[in-house]
Amino acid sequence: QVQLVESGGGLVQAGGSLRLSCAASGGTFSQYAMGWFRQAPGREREFLAAISWSGRSKYYAESVKGRLTISRDNAKNTVYLQMDSLKPGDTAVYYCAATVRYLVVAPVDYEYWGQGTQVTVSS
Helix, strand or coil: CCEEEEECCEEEECCCCEEEEEEEECCCHHHCEEEEEEECCCCCCEEEEEECCCCCCEEECCCCECCEEEEEECCCCEEEEEECCCCHHHCEEEEEEEECCCCCCCHHHCCEECCCEEEEEEC
16 A cells, blocks of 8 residues: 655746655555646646656656656655646646556556645736
């Protein structure tokens, strides 16, 4: 059983940056591919980025490519999401998730989820 805890969310002005962290415990972190998702009120959970077990392979949603960067540190059991040039439309709860599958994008393909961290971008 893997536990995931996100942190780093908050209030930021449009054009600003945030770095989200997701700390994992209870399992062998390097055996899981990791993903980041977000969910705004009234909307479905949206895939943002995924990273392979080693960190060598990454995949991004087209809508965020160039503004978001996913990375991981297996020594620290942590995955990160660097978010730049933030827009009010990025306001949502951001979730990290773990999967034994390779760079999948559907939420149903992830086995473990964090509780989420709120990101609010003001105009």
